Amino acid sequence: MSKFLEEIIASLPYRAPFLFVDELEEINNNGSKGYYQLKNDEYFYQGHFPNNPITPGVILIEIMAQIGLVCFGIYLSKKKIKNQETSFVPIFTSAKVDFLGPAFPSDKLKVTSEKIYFRFNKLKCIITCLNIKTNQVICKGEFSGMIIKKNHFGQP
Amino acid sequence: MDKIQIQNELKEIIKVYVPEKEILENLTLEHDLINDLKINSAHIVDIVLDVEEKYDIMIEDEAIMKMGTIGQAIEVINGKVQEK
Numbered sequence: 001m002s003k004f005l006e007e008i009i010a011s012l013p014y015r016a017p018f019l020f021v022d023e024l025e026e027i028n029n030n031g032s033k034g035y036y037q038l039k040n041d042e043y044f045y046q047g048h049f050p051n052n053p054i055t056p057g058v059i060l061i062e063i064m065a066q067i068g069l070v071c072f073g074i075y076l077s078k079k080k081i082k083n084q085e086t087s088f089v090p091i092f093t094s095a096k097v098d099f100l101g102p103a104f105p106s107d108k109l110k111v112t113s114e115k116i117y118f119r120f121n122k123l124k125c126i127i128t129c130l131n132i133k134t135n136q137v138i139c140k141g142e143f144s145g146m147i148i149k150k151n152h153f154g155q156p
Numbered sequence: 157m158d159k160i161q162i163q164n165e166l167k168e169i170i171k172v173y174v175p176e177k178e179i180l181e182n183l184t185l186e187h188d189l190i191n192d193l194k195i196n197s198a199h200i201v202d203i204v205l206d207v208e209e210k211y212d213i214m215i216e217d218e219a220i221m222k223m224g225t226i227g228q229a230i231e232v233i234n235g236k237v238q239e240k
Contacts (some may be wrong), residue, residue, distance in 0.1 A: 091198075093196070094198065095232060117205065119201055119204070119205065120200075120204070120217060120220055122201040138217045140169035144198065146198060
């Protein structure tokens, strides 16, 4: 992975156990591609479900949003506001998805995002999640979000 | 194209994004898109894109800030349509 892509991951505001980007393969003006390897001991498997671990749909959405919206959005925003030490707050505004198959502990997921538009700081994409182990598309849909500079968000 | 026509067309465009459709029955120029019509601010971008496509115009970042009320939105659209 190039240094540039590593820096994008490093600039994500998430940390374990809620950082869901291992690797970015590519980011350009049209989209992003990346991977997340589900671990056997992810915290959510404790309850979803006891003795029957299946990755929750909301977690799949989060993985897709982190790779397909937030990493991609940081890339697009960085190009707009160069040379500025800014901390970003990503805001998730909507998702409309279909779940098409399961993901189990130790499965590796590939997320591919394609831009629909990036206007007025809002990014909307079609994002697809492929379970590499089964070679099945397990979730696909439209996601949108905004990236706002922290001081604009009115946080204490 | 007159402003009444734009108003009617704009009403159709925003309909999808207005959670309480009853408000649209008595829509006035003073209605504020976010505060009165309760449109999610993230959807203002979608409305602008729908408007751009409908009228084949381009709305810049500065113009979107001026589109607070229905009346102001009509003014912006009308201005852009006249420029064409």
